[in-house]
Amino acid sequence: MPRYKSKIKQHLPQSRGDELFLEMGSRVLRGFSEDRFLSWCGAGAGQVHVRGPLSPAGRDASRAFVTGDRSAAGLVDHVSDLSSSEMLTLQSWLSFYEKNYKFVGRVIGRFYGEDGLPTPELTQAEAMIRRGAEAGRGAREEKRTFPPCNAEWSSSRGRRLWCSPESGGVSRDWTGVPRKLYKPGAKEPRCVCVRTTGPPSNQARGLPAHTNRGDLDHPHLEEYAGCPPLAVTCSFPLP
Template sequence: MLRLGRRGLWLGLAAAAAAAARLMGWWSPRADFRLFIPEELARYRGRPGDPGLYLALLGRVYDVSSGRRHYEPGAHYSGFAGRDASRAFVTGDYSEGGLVDDVSDLSFSEMLTLQSWLSFYEKNYEFIGRVTGRFYGEDGLPTPELTQAEAMITKGVEANKQELKEKQKFPPCNAEWSSTRGSRFWCSQRSGGVSRDWIGVPRKLFKPGAKEPHCVCVRTTGPPSDQTPDDPAHRNRGDLDHPNLEEYTGCPPLAITCCVPL
């Protein structure tokens, strides 16, 4: 019943797994890297007379000379040059106080964003070496803080897998709002960006910890998602009886479109 959706799900999980595998490889020892102290790396800001244009991310140093127009003095991302400003890649805080390498309080999803930036630099720029300090010791080996960051990224990948599964089960509704008519929610075979062979009906989904419910599309036939098709106990109502769901007031139970007036 979920044939098309499952294909998209497994493609997403495969991509996440591949990213995690690449990440693990980045921490492994390499004989061809150079060690920098922060003061030495600060000389690589692309200024006249500087020996180059480098930046660091989670302690890994990349030569970004080929992207000079983005990182040279006066460019939008010039604050990243000559230092490890890992935190700012996620927060967008380009002040001196924000261009730092402390990522200890970032969330799982924010660490996944940081991992995406690592993928970008690994693919597009030359790896030069490591900067000693927060993420690598004077011997060039990972510190406990780097191990913690790696664990956070791994947990983020797992959380992302769970989110993908949840989205396949309860795809988000299409939605629009008007100051005169209120809200309209509707379902289709591609609502929420999830391709599937069923349409579903709009329902409020209450998630633990969330302040407000959000609209999802719910299957109306077959067994619940947590049961097998040949389970005789199901009532051929899909996921309609899930305890975290609630109907929209005034909407027909099986209507694929629901209008909520002001």
């Protein structure tokens, strides 16, 4: 593994002129001046923590990129208790800034040792990011299989749920029918559109189709009471 130049926090370069230094994930990046940075990022950039007027010198404020906590307690590099999805958000921020800032070095501390090599805490953080990415891929795949229903409610007609070839923002060559999808750990089911023909989505490729019911027999699905099983629209008038 290559060694990188590390910097002790007290000896980090000072922001000057048209430069500004940003510390995140114990990486030190050189980029725009604060004025240019705020102009470039927009009014919400005040939530981004950079060296200089926006944060104390020599501080890695990685946690605040996710939590938004700008207090002294929040401007820290402690991230071990964040969720995998929150760590994935942090990685997205880092990737974004690395495209626009020049890499200067790494801060000796929580994530890198004096030799510039990763610490066990960085290894743990990277593992959480990978889990977040895997969970994200799983969620996208589930959304393709079970797109959300269209829904509306009115004081005169009550609630209506229906499916269309682009409901849930998922463009497809089938329409589907509304079903309740129960997710482990979720308090309430959600309405999804379920394919009604062809083999099940989880059937291994190359095997003969044993049914022509699509995903209707998925064990986490339930029909809506009072709605015909193959109806594209389910209406629930007010009592």
